[in-house]
Amino acid sequence: MRRALLALALSLPAPALADPAVIEAVTARETGAGWRFDVTLSHGDTGWDDYADGWRVVAADGTVLGTRKLLHPHEQEQPFTRSLSGVAIPDGVTEVFVEARTSVEGWNELRYPVELRRK
Numbered sequence: 618m619r620r621a622l623l624a625l626a627l628s629l630p631a632p633a634l635a636d637p638a639v640i641e642a643v644t645a646r647e648t649g650a651g652w653r654f655d656v657t658l659s660h661g662d663t664g665w666d667d668y669a670d671g672w673r674v675v676a677a678d679g680t681v682l683g684t685r686k687l688l689h690p691h692e693q694e695q696p697f698t699r700s701l702s703g704v705a706i707p708d709g710v711t712e713v714f715v716e717a718r719t720s721v722e723g724w725n726e727l728r729y730p731v732e733l734r735r736k
Contacts, residue, residue: 638717659696
């Protein structure tokens with residue numbers, strides 16, 4: 618009986634592993650009220666059950682400087698770009714990182730480096 622159950626379990630398809638959101642491109646520019654970030658993401662959004670649901674700007678030490686929540690899936694719009702304005706960057710910081718998030722996997726550990734060019 619145990620062998621039959623084991624054989625059945627091994628024959629079932631494995632659950633699909635979620636894929637992380639990929640940061641395709643980032644632009645950053647200084648504005649009068651902080652910095653504006655335009656981030657292009659791609660992800661295999663399947664609907665409300667699995668979609669890229671945000672990205673954030675972080676300092677090298679992990680301090681979160683700004684977060685952009687994405688409120689719905691983008692199954693038909695890949696890759697897609699969303700912006701966040703008014704991000705305060707401390708004086709002396711010349712590089713930040715962007716991290717992406719999905720509704721299934723949470724925050725991706727991979728960071729996209731962004732060099733800041735001050736006016």
